[in-house]
Amino acid sequence: MKEDYYDILGISKSASDAEIKKAYRKMALKYHPDKNPDDKEAEDKFKKAAEAYEVLSNADKKARYDQFGHQAFEGGGGFNGGGMNMDDIFSQFGDIFGGAFGGGGFSGFGGGGRQRMVKGSNLRIRVTLSLEDIANGVEKKIKVKRKVQAEGTTYKTCGTCNGSGQVTRVTNTILGRMQTASPCQTCGGAGQTIDKKPADADAQGLKVAEETVSVKIPAGVVDGMQLKVNSKGNEAPGNGIAGDLLVAISEEEHPTLKREGDNLHYDMYVSLPDAVLGSSKEIDTVTGKVRIKIEAGVQSGKILRLRGKGIPNINGYGKGDLLVHVNVWTPKTLNKKQKEFFESMKDDEHFEPKPESSDKSFFEKVKDMFS
Numbered sequence: 001m002k003e004d005y006y007d008i009l010g011i012s013k014s015a016s017d018a019e020i021k022k023a024y025r026k027m028a029l030k031y032h033p034d035k036n037p038d039d040k041e042a043e044d045k046f047k048k049a050a051e052a053y054e055v056l057s058n059a060d061k062k063a064r065y066d067q068f069g070h071q072a073f074e075g076g077g078g079f080n081g082g083g084m085n086m087d088d089i090f091s092q093f094g095d096i097f098g099g100a101f102g103g104g105g106f107s108g109f110g111g112g113g114r115q116r117m118v119k120g121s122n123l124r125i126r127v128t129l130s131l132e133d134i135a136n137g138v139e140k141k142i143k144v145k146r147k148v149q150a151e152g153t154t155y156k157t158c159g160t161c162n163g164s165g166q167v168t169r170v171t172n173t174i175l176g177r178m179q180t181a182s183p184c185q186t187c188g189g190a191g192q193t194i195d196k197k198p199a200d201a202d203a204q205g206l207k208v209a210e211e212t213v214s215v216k217i218p219a220g221v222v223d224g225m226q227l228k229v230n231s232k233g234n235e236a237p238g239n240g241i242a243g244d245l246l247v248a249i250s251e252e253e254h255p256t257l258k259r260e261g262d263n264l265h266y267d268m269y270v271s272l273p274d275a276v277l278g279s280s281k282e283i284d285t286v287t288g289k290v291r292i293k294i295e296a297g298v299q300s301g302k303i304l305r306l307r308g309k310g311i312p313n314i315n316g317y318g319k320g321d322l323l324v325h326v327n328v329w330t331p332k333t334l335n336k337k338q339k340e341f342f343e344s345m346k347d348d349e350h351f352e353p354k355p356e357s358s359d360k361s362f363f364e365k366v367k368d369m370f371s
Protein backbone atom coordinates (compact mmCIF):
# COMPACT_ATOMS: atom_id res chain seq x y z
CA MET A 1 0.00 0.00 0.00
CA LYS A 2 1.51 3.29 -1.11
CA GLU A 3 1.64 6.03 1.49
CA ASP A 4 -0.68 8.97 1.11
CA TYR A 5 1.08 12.04 -0.29
CA TYR A 6 -0.59 14.33 2.23
CA ASP A 7 0.49 12.07 5.09
CA ILE A 8 4.06 11.99 3.79
CA LEU A 9 4.25 15.79 3.95
CA GLY A 10 2.24 15.91 7.17
CA ILE A 11 -0.43 18.24 5.83
CA SER A 12 -4.20 18.19 5.45
CA LYS A 13 -6.03 17.78 2.15
CA SER A 14 -7.07 21.41 2.32
CA ALA A 15 -3.50 22.71 2.56
CA SER A 16 -2.77 25.71 0.39
CA ASP A 17 0.00 25.83 -2.21
CA ALA A 18 2.10 27.85 0.20
CA GLU A 19 1.57 25.29 2.98
CA ILE A 20 2.48 22.41 0.66
CA LYS A 21 5.66 24.19 -0.34
CA LYS A 22 6.52 25.00 3.25
CA ALA A 23 5.93 21.42 4.40
CA TYR A 24 8.10 20.02 1.63
CA ARG A 25 10.84 22.55 2.29
CA LYS A 26 10.95 21.43 5.90
CA MET A 27 11.13 17.74 4.97
CA ALA A 28 13.77 18.29 2.29
CA LEU A 29 15.98 20.14 4.73
CA LYS A 30 15.53 17.56 7.45
CA TYR A 31 16.19 14.50 5.30
CA HIS A 32 18.69 15.99 2.91
CA PRO A 33 21.40 13.39 2.11
CA ASP A 34 24.17 15.82 3.01
CA LYS A 35 22.76 16.06 6.51
CA ASN A 36 22.14 12.32 6.76
CA PRO A 37 25.07 10.62 5.08
CA ASP A 38 24.63 6.89 4.54
CA ASP A 39 21.20 6.93 6.14
CA LYS A 40 18.96 4.82 3.91
CA GLU A 41 15.85 5.68 5.87
CA ALA A 42 16.42 9.41 5.54
CA GLU A 43 17.11 8.98 1.83
CA ASP A 44 13.83 7.11 1.40
CA LYS A 45 11.94 9.82 3.24
CA PHE A 46 13.71 12.43 1.16
CA LYS A 47 12.67 10.73 -2.06
CA LYS A 48 9.10 10.10 -0.93
CA ALA A 49 8.68 13.74 0.08
CA ALA A 50 10.01 14.83 -3.32
CA GLU A 51 7.59 12.54 -5.09
CA ALA A 52 4.67 13.80 -2.99
CA TYR A 53 5.66 17.38 -3.69
CA GLU A 54 6.04 16.70 -7.40
CA VAL A 55 2.37 15.74 -7.52
CA LEU A 56 0.82 18.08 -4.97
CA SER A 57 2.61 21.15 -6.28
CA ASN A 58 1.16 20.63 -9.72
CA ALA A 59 -2.50 21.73 -9.99
CA ASP A 60 -3.34 19.18 -12.66
CA LYS A 61 -1.63 16.23 -10.99
CA LYS A 62 -3.02 17.23 -7.61
CA ALA A 63 -6.58 17.27 -8.97
CA ARG A 64 -6.12 13.82 -10.47
CA TYR A 65 -4.55 12.52 -7.26
CA ASP A 66 -7.35 13.96 -5.12
CA GLN A 67 -9.90 12.19 -7.29
CA PHE A 68 -8.23 8.86 -8.02
CA GLY A 69 -5.40 8.50 -5.50
CA HIS A 70 -2.23 6.71 -6.56
CA GLN A 71 -4.13 4.96 -9.34
CA ALA A 72 -4.20 8.25 -11.20
CA PHE A 73 -0.57 7.76 -12.11
CA GLU A 74 -0.53 4.10 -12.92
CA GLY A 75 -0.77 2.53 -16.33
CA GLY A 76 0.47 5.25 -18.61
CA GLY A 77 -0.88 8.09 -16.53
CA GLY A 78 2.00 10.17 -17.72
CA PHE A 79 3.74 10.49 -14.40
CA ASN A 80 6.00 7.81 -13.16
CA GLY A 81 5.24 7.84 -9.48
CA GLY A 82 7.64 4.98 -8.83
CA GLY A 83 10.43 7.05 -7.47
CA MET A 84 12.42 10.00 -8.70
CA ASN A 85 16.14 9.93 -9.01
CA MET A 86 18.30 12.30 -7.03
CA ASP A 87 19.09 14.49 -10.03
CA ASP A 88 15.39 15.08 -10.61
CA ILE A 89 14.98 16.01 -6.99
CA PHE A 90 17.91 18.37 -6.91
CA SER A 91 16.82 20.05 -10.12
CA GLN A 92 13.40 20.59 -8.53
CA PHE A 93 15.12 22.50 -5.73
CA GLY A 94 15.84 25.51 -7.88
CA ASP A 95 12.15 26.39 -7.79
CA ILE A 96 11.47 25.63 -4.19
CA PHE A 97 14.38 27.15 -2.45
CA GLY A 98 15.14 29.92 -4.84
CA GLY A 99 18.14 31.75 -3.55
CA ALA A 100 17.98 30.11 -0.15
CA PHE A 101 21.08 28.09 -0.84
CA GLY A 102 22.80 30.77 -2.83
CA GLY A 103 25.67 31.08 -0.43
CA GLY A 104 26.19 27.36 -0.26
CA GLY A 105 25.73 25.20 2.76
CA PHE A 106 25.17 21.88 1.07
CA SER A 107 28.07 20.39 -0.76
CA GLY A 108 25.67 18.44 -2.96
CA PHE A 109 24.47 21.32 -5.03
CA GLY A 110 25.18 24.56 -3.21
CA GLY A 111 28.55 25.97 -2.49
CA GLY A 112 30.05 28.79 -4.48
CA GLY A 113 29.61 27.81 -8.09
CA ARG A 114 26.76 25.33 -7.43
CA GLN A 115 29.13 22.52 -8.32
CA ARG A 116 28.13 19.01 -7.50
CA MET A 117 30.76 17.20 -5.54
CA VAL A 118 31.90 14.38 -7.77
CA LYS A 119 32.70 11.25 -5.79
CA GLY A 120 34.70 8.25 -6.97
CA SER A 121 33.02 4.87 -6.87
CA ASN A 122 33.22 2.63 -3.81
CA LEU A 123 35.31 -0.52 -3.80
CA ARG A 124 34.21 -3.72 -2.10
CA ILE A 125 36.43 -6.43 -0.72
CA ARG A 126 35.93 -9.38 1.60
CA VAL A 127 38.21 -10.41 4.44
CA THR A 128 38.03 -13.76 6.16
CA LEU A 129 38.82 -13.71 9.87
CA SER A 130 39.50 -16.43 12.38
CA LEU A 131 37.45 -16.47 15.56
CA GLU A 132 40.62 -15.48 17.45
CA ASP A 133 41.02 -12.39 15.23
CA ILE A 134 37.39 -11.50 15.83
CA ALA A 135 37.71 -11.95 19.59
CA ASN A 136 40.83 -9.84 19.92
CA GLY A 137 40.42 -7.33 17.09
CA VAL A 138 42.99 -7.22 14.35
CA GLU A 139 44.67 -4.90 11.90
CA LYS A 140 44.70 -6.32 8.38
CA LYS A 141 46.89 -5.12 5.56
CA ILE A 142 44.86 -5.51 2.41
CA LYS A 143 46.05 -5.13 -1.16
CA VAL A 144 43.57 -3.04 -3.09
CA LYS A 145 43.51 -2.14 -6.78
CA ARG A 146 42.03 1.33 -6.96
CA LYS A 147 41.76 4.07 -9.52
CA VAL A 148 43.95 7.07 -8.72
CA GLN A 149 44.55 10.32 -10.55
CA ALA A 150 47.34 9.66 -13.03
CA GLU A 151 50.37 11.84 -12.56
CA GLY A 152 50.57 14.47 -15.27
CA THR A 153 46.82 14.83 -15.70
CA THR A 154 45.65 18.44 -15.79
CA TYR A 155 42.14 19.79 -15.77
CA LYS A 156 40.47 22.83 -17.26
CA THR A 157 37.19 24.61 -16.67
CA CYS A 158 34.33 22.91 -18.50
CA GLY A 159 33.34 24.89 -21.58
CA THR A 160 29.72 23.74 -21.58
CA CYS A 161 28.80 24.97 -18.12
CA ASN A 162 31.67 27.39 -17.57
CA GLY A 163 32.65 25.54 -14.45
CA SER A 164 29.30 25.78 -12.70
CA GLY A 165 28.58 22.07 -13.13
CA GLN A 166 25.01 22.84 -14.09
CA VAL A 167 23.09 23.77 -17.15
CA THR A 168 19.91 25.79 -16.84
CA ARG A 169 16.92 25.15 -19.02
CA VAL A 170 13.85 27.30 -19.42
CA THR A 171 10.68 25.44 -20.34
CA ASN A 172 7.15 26.67 -20.91
CA THR A 173 4.57 24.82 -18.87
CA ILE A 174 0.90 25.38 -18.18
CA LEU A 175 1.96 27.08 -14.99
CA GLY A 176 4.20 29.48 -16.86
CA ARG A 177 7.89 29.61 -17.56
CA MET A 178 9.92 27.28 -15.38
CA GLN A 179 13.61 27.41 -14.94
CA THR A 180 15.25 24.10 -14.12
CA ALA A 181 18.88 23.31 -13.55
CA SER A 182 20.41 19.91 -14.21
CA PRO A 183 23.94 18.56 -13.98
CA CYS A 184 26.16 19.34 -16.95
CA GLN A 185 26.44 16.32 -19.24
CA THR A 186 29.88 17.25 -20.51
CA CYS A 187 31.66 17.24 -17.15
CA GLY A 188 29.18 15.18 -15.14
CA GLY A 189 28.65 18.10 -12.80
CA ALA A 190 32.27 18.48 -11.77
CA GLY A 191 32.76 21.77 -13.61
CA GLN A 192 36.07 20.52 -14.97
CA THR A 193 37.20 18.48 -17.93
CA ILE A 194 40.52 16.87 -18.79
CA ASP A 195 43.12 19.16 -20.30
CA LYS A 196 46.11 16.84 -20.67
CA LYS A 197 46.61 13.26 -19.55
CA PRO A 198 49.30 10.61 -19.90
CA ALA A 199 48.75 7.81 -22.40
CA ASP A 200 48.13 5.14 -19.75
CA ALA A 201 45.30 7.03 -18.06
CA ASP A 202 41.63 6.38 -18.84
CA ALA A 203 39.20 8.96 -20.22
CA GLN A 204 38.85 10.52 -16.79
CA GLY A 205 42.60 10.81 -16.25
CA LEU A 206 42.64 7.91 -13.79
CA LYS A 207 44.69 4.75 -13.71
CA VAL A 208 44.61 1.61 -11.61
CA ALA A 209 47.24 1.34 -8.91
CA GLU A 210 47.82 -1.35 -6.31
CA GLU A 211 47.91 -0.07 -2.78
CA THR A 212 48.17 -1.70 0.62
CA VAL A 213 45.46 -0.40 2.88
CA SER A 214 45.57 -1.00 6.59
CA VAL A 215 42.15 -1.84 8.00
CA LYS A 216 41.59 -1.82 11.76
CA ILE A 217 38.94 -4.39 12.55
CA PRO A 218 37.39 -3.97 15.99
CA ALA A 219 36.79 -6.97 18.25
CA GLY A 220 33.33 -8.50 18.04
CA VAL A 221 32.56 -8.09 14.33
CA VAL A 222 29.93 -10.41 12.90
CA ASP A 223 29.90 -12.41 9.68
CA GLY A 224 28.30 -10.30 6.93
CA MET A 225 29.08 -6.99 8.61
CA GLN A 226 30.51 -4.26 6.42
CA LEU A 227 33.17 -1.80 7.57
CA LYS A 228 33.88 1.42 5.73
CA VAL A 229 37.34 2.86 5.19
CA ASN A 230 36.78 6.45 4.12
CA SER A 231 38.30 7.67 0.87
CA LYS A 232 40.10 4.41 0.02
CA GLY A 233 37.85 3.58 -2.92
CA ASN A 234 38.38 4.91 -6.43
CA GLU A 235 39.54 8.48 -6.73
CA ALA A 236 37.47 10.96 -8.73
CA PRO A 237 38.87 13.20 -11.44
CA GLY A 238 39.78 16.81 -10.75
CA ASN A 239 38.85 18.15 -7.35
CA GLY A 240 36.34 15.37 -6.68
CA ILE A 241 36.60 13.21 -3.61
CA ALA A 242 37.58 9.55 -3.46
CA GLY A 243 34.97 6.84 -2.89
CA ASP A 244 35.13 4.52 0.09
CA LEU A 245 36.52 1.06 0.60
CA LEU A 246 33.83 -1.28 1.91
CA VAL A 247 35.18 -4.28 3.76
CA ALA A 248 32.80 -7.23 4.15
CA ILE A 249 33.57 -9.56 7.05
CA SER A 250 33.57 -13.33 6.66
CA GLU A 251 34.00 -15.53 9.71
CA GLU A 252 36.06 -18.69 9.40
CA GLU A 253 34.61 -21.71 11.14
CA HIS A 254 36.56 -22.64 14.26
CA PRO A 255 37.50 -26.32 14.65
CA THR A 256 36.15 -26.63 18.20
CA LEU A 257 34.38 -23.42 19.22
CA LYS A 258 30.91 -22.53 17.97
CA ARG A 259 29.78 -18.94 18.10
CA GLU A 260 26.28 -17.85 19.04
CA GLY A 261 26.13 -14.06 19.22
CA ASP A 262 28.75 -13.06 21.75
CA ASN A 263 28.72 -16.45 23.47
CA LEU A 264 30.82 -19.43 22.50
CA HIS A 265 30.07 -23.11 22.92
CA TYR A 266 32.55 -25.91 23.41
CA ASP A 267 31.71 -29.62 23.47
CA MET A 268 33.89 -31.32 26.09
CA TYR A 269 34.08 -35.12 26.12
CA VAL A 270 34.85 -36.71 29.47
CA SER A 271 35.73 -40.37 30.00
CA LEU A 272 33.60 -42.44 32.39
CA PRO A 273 36.40 -42.76 35.00
CA ASP A 274 37.07 -38.98 34.83
CA ALA A 275 33.36 -38.27 35.26
CA VAL A 276 33.14 -40.66 38.21
CA LEU A 277 36.39 -39.77 39.95
CA GLY A 278 36.80 -36.10 38.91
CA SER A 279 39.65 -34.72 36.84
CA SER A 280 40.76 -31.65 34.91
CA LYS A 281 40.90 -30.99 31.19
CA GLU A 282 42.43 -28.49 28.80
CA ILE A 283 39.99 -26.77 26.49
CA ASP A 284 40.29 -24.24 23.65
CA THR A 285 39.37 -20.60 24.17
CA VAL A 286 39.85 -17.65 21.85
CA THR A 287 42.73 -16.47 24.02
CA GLY A 288 44.50 -19.84 24.21
CA LYS A 289 44.06 -23.07 26.10
CA VAL A 290 42.57 -23.11 29.59
CA ARG A 291 42.53 -26.00 32.09
CA ILE A 292 39.21 -26.54 33.79
CA LYS A 293 38.27 -28.73 36.73
CA ILE A 294 35.83 -31.62 36.39
CA GLU A 295 34.03 -32.38 39.64
CA ALA A 296 33.67 -36.03 40.68
CA GLY A 297 30.19 -37.23 39.70
CA VAL A 298 29.67 -34.69 36.93
CA GLN A 299 26.63 -35.43 34.75
CA SER A 300 26.53 -35.57 31.01
CA GLY A 301 24.74 -32.45 29.73
CA LYS A 302 26.08 -30.18 32.46
CA ILE A 303 27.07 -26.76 31.17
CA LEU A 304 30.06 -25.02 32.71
CA ARG A 305 29.99 -21.30 32.16
CA LEU A 306 33.30 -19.45 31.84
CA ARG A 307 32.34 -15.82 32.25
CA GLY A 308 33.92 -13.29 29.90
CA LYS A 309 35.65 -15.98 27.83
CA GLY A 310 33.40 -15.30 24.85
CA ILE A 311 33.48 -12.55 22.21
CA PRO A 312 33.55 -8.85 23.15
CA ASN A 313 30.33 -7.13 22.16
CA ILE A 314 30.81 -4.94 19.08
CA ASN A 315 28.83 -2.14 20.73
CA GLY A 316 30.86 -2.28 23.91
CA TYR A 317 28.38 -4.18 26.07
CA GLY A 318 30.96 -6.34 27.80
CA LYS A 319 32.01 -9.80 26.76
CA GLY A 320 30.12 -12.99 26.10
CA ASP A 321 30.74 -16.26 27.96
CA LEU A 322 32.20 -19.59 26.98
CA LEU A 323 29.74 -22.39 27.67
CA VAL A 324 31.39 -25.77 28.09
CA HIS A 325 29.02 -28.65 27.48
CA VAL A 326 29.94 -31.83 29.35
CA ASN A 327 29.50 -35.07 27.40
CA VAL A 328 30.34 -38.22 29.32
CA TRP A 329 31.80 -40.75 26.92
CA THR A 330 30.35 -44.22 27.31
CA PRO A 331 32.79 -46.92 26.14
CA LYS A 332 31.53 -48.94 23.20
CA THR A 333 33.80 -51.95 23.68
CA LEU A 334 35.01 -53.51 26.92
CA ASN A 335 37.40 -56.32 27.75
CA LYS A 336 36.29 -59.32 29.78
CA LYS A 337 37.38 -57.89 33.15
CA GLN A 338 35.63 -54.55 32.53
CA LYS A 339 32.52 -56.31 31.35
CA GLU A 340 32.45 -58.41 34.52
CA PHE A 341 32.83 -55.25 36.61
CA PHE A 342 29.88 -53.51 35.00
CA GLU A 343 27.80 -56.73 35.15
CA SER A 344 28.42 -56.83 38.89
CA MET A 345 27.34 -53.15 39.20
CA LYS A 346 23.97 -53.71 37.51
CA ASP A 347 21.97 -53.79 40.71
CA ASP A 348 24.32 -51.58 42.69
CA GLU A 349 22.52 -48.65 44.24
CA HIS A 350 25.36 -46.22 43.36
CA PHE A 351 24.73 -46.82 39.66
CA GLU A 352 20.98 -46.27 40.00
CA PRO A 353 19.99 -42.91 38.35
CA LYS A 354 18.69 -40.53 41.04
CA PRO A 355 18.42 -37.11 39.31
CA GLU A 356 18.23 -34.16 41.68
CA SER A 357 16.92 -30.71 40.86
CA SER A 358 20.52 -29.65 40.20
CA ASP A 359 20.68 -32.24 37.43
CA LYS A 360 18.12 -30.54 35.24
CA SER A 361 17.83 -31.66 31.68
CA PHE A 362 19.94 -30.00 29.05
CA PHE A 363 16.99 -28.06 27.62
CA GLU A 364 15.93 -26.73 30.98
CA LYS A 365 19.47 -25.53 31.62
CA VAL A 366 19.73 -23.77 28.30
CA LYS A 367 16.37 -22.16 28.94
CA ASP A 368 17.55 -20.90 32.33
CA MET A 369 20.73 -19.59 30.86
CA PHE A 370 19.11 -17.39 28.23
CA SER A 371 16.06 -16.26 30.15
Ligand SMILES: [Zn+2]
Binds near residue numbers: 159160162
Ligand atom coordinates in the same frame (compact mmCIF):
# COMPACT_ATOMS: atom_id res chain seq x y z
ZN1 LIG B 1 30.32 21.17 -17.42
